[in-house]
Amino acid sequence: MQNIPVDVSRLGTLMVVVPPEPRVVPDTGEIRKDRDGNSIYVTGVSVRQTGSRRADVIEVATPGEPTGLAEGMRVHVNDLVAVSWEIDGRKGTSFRASGIAATAPVAASASSARSRTATGGDPRESSA
16 A cells, blocks of 8 residues: 555545545444544545536545534645555555645635625526
């Protein structure tokens, strides 16, 4: 296994698509633990690079349950690493992070808000 640090500043928009769920052992139903005894939770995160229409969903494992996250929230992922693995002839990449937190909501600019108020709607919408 090789851990590869991921520069999250190059990923663009990160958004929760599946809220945190505990990772369980299929045979026993017990919540998996990391080496330090912390419960492992998995959050589905949509990744869309700036300037691209393509988005991918990655599952990010974290120690402990990330709190305050809901579907559709923009998030910041701390210390994201890609981990390559191989088990029984199968290969893949998984993602781990030290934490996931909601980012501050993007505020509309004052001029944009004035335009919507003056025209009675969103200036990006066309009137047909």
